[in-house]
Amino acid sequence: MVEIFINRDDELELLTRAIKTAGKVLIQGLRGVGKTTLLKKINETANGIYIDFQNILRPRHLAKVIEEKTKINVDTDDPYECLEVLFSIAEDTEKLLIFDEFTELINRFGTLKPYRGSGGKESISMHLRSLLQKSKIPVFMSSTSMKTISEITGRYTKPLARAFDIIITLHPLKIEDGAKLALAFANKLGISLEETYALKIAELTGGNPDYIRVLVYKLPKVVDNEDIIIETFNQELIEGYFQVLFMGLQKELSPSENEVLRIIAHGFNRYSEIDRLTRGINLNEALASLLDRGLIRRIKLSKKEVKYTIVDKTLEAWLAMTEFPGLKAIPFKRLQISTLSFEALIRELFMNVHKPIEIKDYLGRTLFLDKIRSVYRYSGALGEVDAIIKTETQKVAAEIYFGEKCPPEKVNQLLRNIAITEKIEGSVDFGILISYFGFQKETIELAKQNEIIYLLSEKEINNIATRVNYRKI
Ligand SMILES: Nc1ncnc2c1ncn2[C@@H]1O[C@H](COP(=O)(O)OP(=O)(O)OP(=O)(O)O)[C@@H](O)[C@H]1O
Ligand SMILES: [Mg+2]
Numbered sequence: 001m002v003e004i005f006i007n008r009d010d011e012l013e014l015l016t017r018a019i020k021t022a023g024k025v026l027i028q029g030l031r032g033v034g035k036t037t038l039l040k041k042i043n044e045t046a047n048g049i050y051i052d053f054q055n056i057l058r059p060r061h062l063a064k065v066i067e068e069k070t071k072i073n074v075d076t077d078d079p080y081e082c083l084e085v086l087f088s089i090a091e092d093t094e095k096l097l098i099f100d101e102f103t104e105l106i107n108r109f110g111t112l113k114p115y116r117g118s119g120g121k122e123s124i125s126m127h128l129r130s131l132l133q134k135s136k137i138p139v140f141m142s143s144t145s146m147k148t149i150s151e152i153t154g155r156y157t158k159p160l161a162r163a164f165d166i167i168i169t170l171h172p173l174k175i176e177d178g179a180k181l182a183l184a185f186a187n188k189l190g191i192s193l194e195e196t197y198a199l200k201i202a203e204l205t206g207g208n209p210d211y212i213r214v215l216v217y218k219l220p221k222v223v224d225n226e227d228i229i230i231e232t233f234n235q236e237l238i239e240g241y242f243q244v245l246f247m248g249l250q251k252e253l254s255p256s257e258n259e260v261l262r263i264i265a266h267g268f269n270r271y272s273e274i275d276r277l278t279r280g281i282n283l284n285e286a287l288a289s290l291l292d293r294g295l296i297r298r299i300k301l302s303k304k305e306v307k308y309t310i311v312d313k314t315l316e317a318w319l320a321m322t323e324f325p326g327l328k329a330i331p332f333k334r335l336q337i338s339t340l341s342f343e344a345l346i347r348e349l350f351m352n353v354h355k356p357i358e359i360k361d362y363l364g365r366t367l368f369l370d371k372i373r374s375v376y377r378y379s380g381a382l383g384e385v386d387a388i389i390k391t392e393t394q395k396v397a398a399e400i401y402f403g404e405k406c407p408p409e410k411v412n413q414l415l416r417n418i419a420i421t422e423k424i425e426g427s428v429d430f431g432i433l434i435s436y437f438g439f440q441k442e443t444i445e446l447a448k449q450n451e452i453i454y455l456l457s458e459k460e461i462n463n464i465a466t467r468v469n470y471r472k473i
Helices: 009-020 035-046 059-070 079-093 102-109 121-134 146-154 159-163 175-189 195-205 209-217 226-239 241-252 255-265 271-277 283-292 313-320 332-338 342-351 409-425 441-448 458-467
Strands: 024-028 049-052 097-100 139-143 166-169 296-300 306-310 357-360 366-369 372-380 383-391 395-401 430-435 453-456
Touching (some): 009 035, 035 097, 035 139, 079 121, 102 121, 102 139, 175 195, 175 209, 195 226, 209 226, 226 332, 255 271, 255 283, 255 306, 255 313, 271 306, 306 342, 342 372, 342 383, 342 458, 372 409, 383 409, 409 441
Parallel strands (some): 024 166, 395 430
Antiparallel strands (some): 296 306, 357 366, 372 383
16 A cells, blocks of 8 residues: 555556556656556556566566466466466456566566567567567566666667556656655654745755655654754765665666766866866767756757756765765755755756746736746855846746745845846846745735736646656646
């Protein structure tokens, strides 16, 4: 039983559809994002055959698991036969088949006869593909290592990917759902946690359910200030779960991939900068591999300018906190603003506006945003501006607020931001006030009096996210 389950409505809907149509689904996503939980949840009602391939080291183990789950005796050491039998049982009993971490199956069985000697991993991939194409049952597979998937499925000659009807990339939970999860975990553990602190947890972890779980677990019985959460998170980065997790990840990466990740995490994210700092390595290969793994995202700002961002902000912070030859450690305090925050997520969202978009703002005003050129946070002699956004044709100042309904003072703050931005950039076209949980009445009234102010709440933010293919926030 999945005790706590939050959201994933869209994914459940897709999976339910796939069950009805014998669809073949691949779910991919970074570590801890919730693939296993989602598969187990759907299986509670589907009553299929769920197999975790992390536990299947040999065909014997698979045979045992099939026997346990179907009460049908399977007696074979042969990996090919084992898979044939499994699919035929599922077919006969009309059961959904679920392969969690299926790349382990390919990695392990691929080295055994008869696959070994006839192409190994490629050979078992082809076998799986033909089983998928033939079978009239739904089959769901998941994988963490997108690199392995892309190695075995991505190339034209190894088109396992084409055997899937749907490929779902699972992202962390939306911030508000992350907070719900933190509350649910806290409740289960008997920890008294106020909602604002739950939100802080979701913000720091970027909504990754596994990170939320780990963080809540370490909290004291009573959480009565935010610093406890921040300090616990910091501690986990330095010597706890995150340290162990990310050290492990580093071992999976090549030295060049590690180097490139470090450099990006330390703030050098333009291609030209990375190139300058990594002379002597095969940069394009390292970047391609990191993209395949889903660890970085590529943002094309212009013909000449390409940027890379690290997808997992907790990983980014961990990487940034340590020194690296030529790169200074970035203090955790600074990372809280630059990387581990709602405002950082919003800045990155705007950075991903790779085409002109038009949306309705919170007031119903039409907001046109041209293709993005740059987004930065200003902090200096003139004050602070959460985001200065430059598009092909516009200059925009933003104030980003994360808390209960946004108070009217923030409109004045935005007007100050606009004035500062005018001094820096020469002119400003308009201002945007962004508040995840919406706005107080007075804030709305105040904004209405001002033509050049737009308001964005959770709904509008995620409208933009959907349009530019960014994760839900
Ligand atoms: N939708 C959700 N609702 C509640 N809890 C969730 C949800 N998704 C994930 N979790 C929690 O987050 C943790 C990690 O999730 P899960 O193991 O499903 O991730 P995964 O993507 O399979 O990770 P891995 O790559 O390590 O296999 C689990 O403890 C689970 O309880
Ligand atoms: Mg899993």
